[in-house]
Amino acid sequence: MTNLLYAALRRVLLFAVTVWCILTIMFALFKLLPGDPTAIFLDNNMSMEMIEHQKQLWGLNDPWWLQYLHYIGNMATFRFGDSFFQNQPVSEILVEKVENTCAMIVPALVVSVVFGTILGALAGWKRGSRFEQTTVTTALVLHSAPSFFVGILVLMVFSYQLRWLPPGGMVSLGGPEGFWALITSTDYLRHLILPGLVLVSREITGPILLVRSSMLEIKGSDFIDILRAKGLTEPRILTHATRNALLPLVTYIAVMTGLLLQGQVLLEIIFAWPGIGRELVTALGDLDYPVAQGALYVMALVILLLNLLADMLYGVIDPRSR
């Protein structure tokens, strides 16, 4: 038990160090690169005094190490300041965008995990069958295909040619207001179908392959023979086997979500989904650095947290790994 605690503590400490490293890289990027940052976002018509006042306000006249300390402190406590253009605190904007991103990711993840597990379990159980071959090959090809082109393709076919589904956005004009009203509406579901399917086509590969390979291992183990000797029907045995094959999946989901977030920018641009990835692109285009900085930090932080979670879960769930 103390060993487990020690390992967990070590992991959390490393997490903190990694966050600090990433913050330092970001500080260097945003502050120390050539060019005066004030030149970009201060109005030309401002008088020298006003510029000086602004600089004082932002702490730009402080020595760099003081700026660095302030920066780390602000970031660690999620004080990102105000957006240059949207007249709103950055944290408020980001919360809304993260919610929207989750509204796309979470359903896709659930579908991928549920159907991926079923397909993977069947593929592993029917080793060497036509079914296994087709499932695995299709999954692999879909996974390696560039998802942003797949997204463009389904838009061209289902939105522009067939006009079955809306061509992007999260909700139609005049649709429901408020997050909860929105995600319980059919309008949102219609907008979700295309980007959701593209995400699923990509993310379902992981669960399929993982469950399949642990299934192969379990299939040969003693307890399956015992179940069979007890006279259980094939579907019942399959259920027992699948339950055991799920173990590695739990940690994988955390890692998978992190990976998925990285590609989220592309899908959100293609489907005009108002999530955090699209916000980052917009903010960079507008030179709205507080928002860009916050969005980048939040994305990195979520990925690191998910990796941390995966490591921790791994130790807790599977006693063999301790």
Add this chain to the structure above:
Amino acid sequence: MATRWQNLQGLRVILRYWSGTAGVILVAAFTVLAVIGPLIAPHGPFEVVYRTDHSVLRLSPPTWRALFGTTNQGMDVFSQLLWGTRVAMLVGLLSAVGSVVLGTIVGLVAGYFGGWIDEVLMRLTDVAFGIPFLPFAMVVISITHPSLGLVIMLVVFFLWRTTARVIRAQVLSLRVRPFVWAARAAGAGHLRILLHHITPNVLPLSFLYAAIGVQAGVMLEAALSFLGYGDPNAMSWGTMLNAAFQAGAMRTAWWWVLPPGVALSLFVVAIFMITRAYEELLNPRLRVL
């Protein structure tokens, strides 16, 4: 145990799978196009095509004058595609070589020396694993100046970490094997053991990650260019897709969207088929036949 001689057998073994063969043929075709493409391209990548009456040939569907049609600015899609192949290959090769060399060196040093060197290098890889590539690359490019070199550097920075981890794990198991003890007993120094005894044994893995690196490099460059962060002076498949997307060609000009997208998909899937065949060889449990 793999030897250098067996490495050379890799290609023949890949060809035993039909998918591996298809992949090799496709990649070979793309390589040829990358070399001779710009020579046979009827127009330059940014050249505007005119009709005989000197008007610009805008958004023309595929005809004999423009095989794959033209863009909204009257540029020849077929020519852009050929030039784009060269850019894709260039980015793919350079980022693969860069990331694999860097990753292999880090993995070798960390795995072989162990101790605090290992600790520092592996924590560095952890940091690298915490950085989301696309958002990070977008920020770097928007603050500095977009160029192909910068894109390649960013891709290398993103890809080396996986190679480093895998190579390190391999080295950890290699360095305690009897042939390494034997070499040490015979008086070989660290450098000699690393270069002559350990490196040859991790090279098959490095090759695998180089192939994956080509694929990832091409894909990441296309993604960045699609988002508008590519080199404005290089016509890549991603740049084409970006221009087509911005112009709303998904609605109006399918001939402008499909060629770069299909080329990118074919290339990526082709490399994937090669790496898969190679992986199945290293690990037969992956096989589905």
